[in-house]
Amino acid sequence: MIGPAEIPATILVVDDDAGIRTVVRQALMRAGHLVRATDSAAGLWKLIEEGVGDVLITDVLLPDANGLDLIPAITARRPGLPVIVMSAQNTLSTAVRATEKGAFDYLPKPFDLNELTKTVQSAIEGLRVDAPAPEAPGQGEALPMIGRSSAMQDVYRTIARVVPTDLTVMVLGESGTGKELVARALHDLGPRRSGPFVAINMAAIPRELIESELFGHERGAFTGAATRSTGRFEQAQGGTLFLDEIGDMPMDAQTRLLRVLQSGEFTTVGGTRSQKADVRIVAATHKDLRRLIDAGQFREDLYYRLNVVPVRLPPLRARREDIPELARHFLERAAAEGLPRKSLDPGAIAWLKEQPWPGNVRELENAMRRLAALARDEVVSAAVAELWIARVDDAGGQGSLPADGTGPAAHGDMLAGSFEALVGQWMQRHLVQVDTMPDDGLYDRLLEEFERPLLEAAMILTRGNQLKAAKLLGLNRNTLRKKLTDRGVEADTGRGRA
Structure with a gap:
């Protein structure tokens, strides 16, 4: 294969931004390549027809075409020409579409020039791994993952590369980072999208029931098994099985899961007939599995079976x-x-x-x-x-109150602070000068304006529990009920009525 150590490779660069063309040209020339640059799809087609170029780098938004839409026609005219897509539209949708169109790689703008030259060299050396592309998602389909940061671009690129495959994916990240969204994206954008997406949270199921939940059970398999029950593997046939919080799976269930992943078959609890496990596995955890392995709480061989492609979500x-x-x-x-x-x-x-x-x-x-x-x-x-x-x-984390409804003193501080801030805002809105005397009736006007939001806040914080809300506010329950009615606050949700 041609490379800079032999005959210099010719790189085609298409971007309507002259500054980007100049910077990319200089970086590639320093790496030993020849560069032919143009600012439009029309200029690109002239180069394609001339048969020049070993690698193509194209922007998505060109003045006269969409760079992604050009890829199939370019590939038909010049089979084997690697296409690297660069774009400021740094979304999961762009990364996936680039992969679907057959791009060698996708680089979000702004990109690191060293990364660009490494990607070009990989394309020259023929390191591309072809995979069948899935059907494109419907026009206008909303993708669930949001973020244009460089940290999320790495996530998007990994997802885009494994979407067309059936490779097992391990999603790692802290709680709340969106691990299930990654599993959903892999399913919804992949070839199994017409099949079911089935999720199971290992931390939410009693340890003694996990095997039954995963593989199902036959009637009489254990005490209480009055009827046959299908498990998640059977429910997910033809689709995706998302094993959330895999680090909480007990060791005996880990052993059985490992056998299923090795053989591709499973049996129900109490059953004798094997069934083919036609599912794609996506696992996730917020725990350090390496530490669990060292502590003897997670099987190392199962870890390697699940961690085929890791996707690490940033906090x-x-x-x-x-x-x-x-x-x-x-x-x-x-x-x-x-x-x-x-x-x-x-x-x-x-x-x-x-x-x-x-x-x-x-x-x-x-x-x-x-x-x-x-x-x-x-x-x-x-x-x-x-x-x-x-x-x-x-005042207690996510606005919640303790189960006994008393709450720490911080709840009172929060409501007092709320009142002080609201009064300050009201004074700024209604009093033009500090030394200006307001109209008569200030007490009633202040009470009318501020009592309702305080009632709403108390009802929302207590999730509509009037007894807890009354205790929080220091009111009698009957007094609270009357105030809710007088101020037009719904007693169950805390929302104001129109």
């Missing part, structure tokens, strides 16, 4: 630039579900990006739903975001 603190897009998405979702429509001002977005988010994307989603439910203004400021996110979380 939200490692991709803070994705927080604005995620937050807007969750607010839109909340509005679609019937909560008030809210948006974030620049200060609120900046505040969100500074937070640690130990619960990752799941915590951010919960926080946005809370803002949609509790924030009074349509445009949420940093002060309001801090009020309903940081202070509520400090």
Whole structure:
């Protein structure tokens, strides 16, 4: 194969940005390649017709065509010409479409020039592994994964490469990072999309029932087995089986799962007839499986069977630039579900990006739903975001109360802080000057404006439990019930009635 150590390879570069063409040209020439560059699809076709070029690098959005749509025609005209796609549309959809169209690789902009030259060299040396591409998802189909950070681009590229295959995938990451979304994307975009997607959480099932849940059982197989039951392997036939929290699987179940993965067959508990396991396996865990192996709590041979292709999801603190897009998405979702429509001002977005988010994307989603439910203004400021996110979380985590309904003193502090902040906002809105005397009746007007949001907050925090809400507010239950009616607050959800 031609390489820079022999006859220099010729690289075709297509991008309508002159600056990018110049930078890419210089990097490739320093690596020993020849470069032919153009700014349009028309210019590219002239080069293709001339038969020049050993590798093609193309942008997606060209002035006269879409670079992805050109790939099949280019491949038909020049079979074996590796195509590397670069794009500023850094989404999972772009990465998957590039793979589906037959691209050798996908590089999100901005990209590292060293990575670009390594990718070009790989293409020259013929390291491409061809795989059958799945059918493209329907036009306009919404993909579940959000984020344009470089950390997420690595995830997208890995997913795009394994989507067309049946390889077993291990998704690693902290709780709340979206491990099931990866499993869903692998299923929904892959060749098994017409089959079922079946998920099972190992941590949520009693240890003695896991084998029955996975493989099913026959009638009389154990005490209480009055009828035959199908397991998740049988339910997932022809589709994808997602084994969530695989690190919590007991050792005896691990042994049986290993046999299934080795043989491709399984039997029900108490059964004798083997069935073919026609499923794609995607496993996930937030635990360190290597540490579990060292402790004798996870089988090393099973680890290697499951960890064929690892996908490591970054925590939200490692991709803070994705927080604005995620937050807007969750607010839109909340509005679609019937909560008030809210948006974030620049200060609120900046505040969100500074937070640690130990619960990752799941915590951010919960926080946005809370803002949609509790924030009074349509445009949420940093002060309001801090009020309903940081202070509520400090008061017990995710705005929840202890089971006994008493709660720590921080709950009182949170509500007191809420009142103080709301009063301050009201004063700024209604009093033009500090020394200006307001109109008469200030007490009643303040009470009318602030009592309702406090009632709403208490009902939402206690999930509609009037006894807990009354205790939280220091009111008699009958008094609370009357105030809820007078202020138009629904007693079960805490939402205000129109």
